[in-house]
Amino acid sequence: MVDVILGLQWGDEGKGKIVDFFAPNYEVVARFQGGPNAGHTLYVNGKKVVLHQIPSGIFHQNSINIIGNGVVLDPVILKKECEIVASFGIDYRKNLFISQRTNVILPTHRALDKASEMQKGDSKIGSTLKGIGPAYMDKTGRNAIRVGDLFHKNFTSQYIKLRLKHQKLLDNFNFNEDISAWEEEFFEAVEFLKTLNIVNGEYFINEQISKGKKILAEGAQGSMLDIDFGTFPFVTSSNTISAGVCTGLGVAPRHINDVYGVTKAYCTRVGGGPFPTELNDENGELLRKIGNEFGATTGRPRRCGWIDLVALRYACMINGVTKVVMTKADVLDNFTDLQACTSYKINGKQIAEVPYQMMHAPIEPVYEHFKGWNTNITQLKEAASLPTNMSSYIAFINQFINAPVKYVSNGPEREQIITL
Missing domain, CATH: 3.40.440.10 (Adenylosuccinate Synthetase, subunit A, domain 1)
Known part of the structure; x- marks a missing residue:
């Protein structure tokens, strides 16, 4: 299984x-x-x-x-x-x-990603510029190079054909950056990749x-x-x-x-896009500081906010989640008051579902309030040791999202996980 x-x-x-x-x-x-x-x-x-x-x-x-x-x-x-x-x-x-x-990401996929994001201006989606989107586009467009192709005698001609296609697109973007160094590194890495299993x-x-x-x-x-x-x-x-x-x-x-399903005890997001519970205040800054909320790939500061239970219940539903793991619960140790979003207010109407398009109208989160636990939980090992207010917070989440929180991470180390 x-x-x-x-x-x-x-x-x-x-x-x-x-x-x-x-x-x-x-x-x-x-x-x-x-x-x-x-x-x-x-x-x-x-x-x-x-x-x-x-x-x-x-x-x-x-x-x-x-x-x-x-x-x-x-x-x-x-x-x-x-x-x-x-x-x-x-x-x-x-x-x-x-x-x-x-599927293999080519140097020109990275160039296309960068050129496309630069042209979007204020409409940037927050791409990591790793070439992911263009690589998946070639996959669905049936142009992609796959790992198995690297061993085929036609690989070089296949690469050149795809590169020329990409170059035409880059010309349309007026992208003039020299990526020859990227290509040299790429072909060296391809030879390494071919030695693996x-x-x-x-x-x-x-x-x-x-x-x-x-x-x-x-x-x-x-x-x-x-x-x-x-x-x-x-x-x-x-x-x-x-x-x-x-x-x-x-x-x-x-x-x-x-x-x-893994969820933080609060919410974060990197890059653009809707984020109903985002906090642009001292609480948001405190979450970022205590949680060291900076992207592992990009280093960008993450947007921070209270936990969004509407979105969390939706995610549990479409995934068929059987067990929830709550991470970074210790980040909330110093908060006297906590909030959890239980519905959205859109155009004056309160809803409990994630709309298909979250950009058409402003979303106002409706919150349930909780008392914080104001306790250092990083050294705790057993569920019975959890502060009462923390247990109440988790119990409410369990009931709301229709999926049980079975594990709570209370620090960055491997052993800092409490089984509930």
Whole structure:
């Protein structure tokens, strides 16, 4: 069976640590979508490590890690990540596998991403400029180069053909930046990529299932950034929800078991787009400061706000979440009063659903108020030790989102997780 861990907000929920925490219980960890726009932060031997493409189970020597066909892969970033992993004494060549069907990000994809975002002006979506969108566009446009193509005799001509297509688009954007250095680095990384374990991904993962292996599917970004169900057009270019596991790895829906949804105890968002509970005051600044809310991939300061239970219930519904993991609960330790959004007011009408388009009219959050716990919870180990006000806060969330909070993260370290 396949269990899934994914984000329930706009990404940055702390999935890397959670996957790392659960990984010892699984024999296979698989990334099913996204690309190097994701940044999963882990702490290994007390050192901070940010993985962008390699599954977060890589630091567990006995786990198999696979990058699935739903991912778009940048060979340059992958090579750098492998070097970082190797510096910790991990033999990535032994337990890292990549699907032949995984699409490759080219230097011109990055250039197109940059050129497109620059031209949007005030309408920027907050792209990480990693080439993700253009790479997925070539996938749906049936022009993409896949990892398996790197071994084919026609790879060079295929690359040149796609590059020329991209160059015409770049000319329309008046993009004149010299990317020759990017290309040199790219082809060097391609040769490195070809030395890794390249497999027929869907057969590989189903073979693991048939052997009875415990598999953990790892998602990137968050449910509210899903291309279909997120806050369009301020979304990513892939399906970040649990349904993406099936198409991103090649497994049947009947193999999906538990879906672990990860949410912060509050909300954050990087880049543009709607954010009903955003706080542009001292509370928002305090959340950013205490939570160290800066993008793992971009370094950009995150927008911060109270937890949005309308969006959280929606995310649990479309993912079929069976267990919720609440992260960064300790960030709320110093707050005397807390708030949780339980409905939206749009054009004077109060609603409890996420509208299909959140940009058409201003959204006013309607809040439920809670007393803070004003207690340092970072050293707590047992659920029975949680402050009463914190237990009340969690109990309300449990009931509202129709999914149980089963784990609470109370600090950045792997062992700082309380089972409820």
